[in-house]
Amino acid sequence: MVVTRRRTFSALLICARFGQKCLSWTTSSRSAVRFESRNVRSSHTSLSAGDIREKLRAFPGGSIDLKKRESGMAVITINNPARMNAFSGSMMLELEERVHELETWSEGKGVIVQGAAGTFCSGSDLNAVRAISNPQDGMKMCEFMQTTLTRLLRLPLISVALVEGKALGGGAELTTACDFRLMTSCGVIQFVHKQMGLVPGWGGASRLVHIVGSQNSLKLLAGAKKVDPEFGKQIGLVDEVLHCTSGERNTLDQGEQWLSQFIKGPEAVIRAVKRVVLSGRELPLEEALTAERNVFGTVWGGPANLEALALKTKHK
Numbered sequence: 001m002v003v004t005r006r007r008t009f010s011a012l013l014i015c016a017r018f019g020q021k022c023l024s025w026t027t028s029s030r031s032a033v034r035f036e037s038r039n040v041r042s043s044h045t046s047l048s049a050g051d052i053r054e055k056l057r058a059f060p061g062g063s064i065d066l067k068k069r070e071s072g073m074a075v076i077t078i079n080n081p082a083r084m085n086a087f088s089g090s091m092m093l094e095l096e097e098r099v100h101e102l103e104t105w106s107e108g109k110g111v112i113v114q115g116a117a118g119t120f121c122s123g124s125d126l127n128a129v130r131a132i133s134n135p136q137d138g139m140k141m142c143e144f145m146q147t148t149l150t151r152l153l154r155l156p157l158i159s160v161a162l163v164e165g166k167a168l169g170g171g172a173e174l175t176t177a178c179d180f181r182l183m184t185s186c187g188v189i190q191f192v193h194k195q196m197g198l199v200p201g202w203g204g205a206s207r208l209v210h211i212v213g214s215q216n217s218l219k220l221l222a223g224a225k226k227v228d229p230e231f232g233k234q235i236g237l238v239d240e241v242l243h244c245t246s247g248e249r250n251t252l253d254q255g256e257q258w259l260s261q262f263i264k265g266p267e268a269v270i271r272a273v274k275r276v277v278l279s280g281r282e283l284p285l286e287e288a289l290t291a292e293r294n295v296f297g298t299v300w301g302g303p304a305n306l307e308a309l310a311l312k313t314k315h316k
């Protein structure tokens with residue numbers, strides 16, 4: 001089904017207006033959004049996802065773990081340390097399930113994406129890549145991951161990629177599917193695709209251009225340039241540098257502390273903030289303004305607003 005940009009983004013307006021109902025729209029339709037020329041194509045992942053799911057299932061290993069905390073912060077862990085947290089086929093399927101869980105978590109405010117055992121993610125599992133190296137399967141796998149990562153980025157949660165160690169290939173792409181990137185002083189993000197005779201396919205190039213601009217994206221992709229924390233901050237890819245400590249827990253603590261400054265307060269307000277930023281990021285101005293008005297309507301006169309008015313809050 002080919003739809004115009006306007007029609008696709010009317011879904012975002014529905015999200016803005018009805019909040020929670022947006023989640024059921026997103027998840028029940030399992031909509032994939034693909035940009036083609038000036039149109040947006042909204043297609044069901046099931047068009048091609050059925051058979052690629054079967055193929056992905058044939059490459060098991062590792063897991064994608066999700067912990068949801070009462071504080072409203074969740075942690076996703078890419079867990080396949082024997083392969084530097086490369087994505088096996090089953091992990092791709094599990095990521096989709098975890099994103100679905102977060103889409104339906106109405107108490108959520110933030111999510112951290114990290115790798116297990118001191119490194120982030122080395123991209124797709126090269127064993128699976130070799131087995132599905134024909135263009136048709138490659139494109140289906142890409143579509144599947146693009147859809148999942150687009151859904152991750154569009155969660156009504158503030159998301160952070162916590163890069164400790166290496167984020168390579170698809171792992172580098174995954175970092176761009178979060179709102180923020182934190183990196184330990186010994187971390188590296190590298191789009192190694194060119195060295196593999198590839199370009200990003202999980203949506204990483206499109207998102208990268210939005211984050212660092214086309215000049216920097218060309219440098220990172222055409223040069224397969226290693227991004228260390230200093231360079232990352234300079235080009236706007238990295239938001240904060242964390243201490244490189246031994247022990248995963250410590251890095252996660254630092255990440256949680258950093259994120260907590262942005263998710264303090266009632267979930268309705270935090271989720272509304274994410275929605276207005278998301279519509280500003282993805283919609284043409286007129287539609288973004290409409291979406292913003294609709295989101296505003298969900299918090300104006302709401303409990304947090306009334307409480308602040310009653311307390312005569314001063315912003316000193």
Ligand SMILES: CCCC(=O)SCCNC(=O)CCNC(=O)[C@H](O)C(C)(C)COP(=O)(O)OP(=O)(O)OC[C@H]1O[C@@H](n2cnc3c(N)ncnc32)[C@H](O)[C@@H]1OP(=O)(O)O
Pocket residue numbers: 082083084086122123124125126127129166168169170171192193196198199200201202
């Ligand atoms: C659209 C998606 C495009 C993509 O993601 S393509 C994949 C891009 N990624 C890569 O090419 C990563 C290749 N791996 C490497 O460069 C190095 O292994 C890496 C990550 C720098 C780590 O180097 P070292 O610290 O020296 O460790 P190592 O090489 O001994 O690796 C430890 C074990 O992990 C394995 N591994 C690492 N990355 C993998 C991957 N992507 N798929 C499958 N296995 C992978 C590696 O083979 C090794 O296993 P083993 O101990 O030899 O059995």
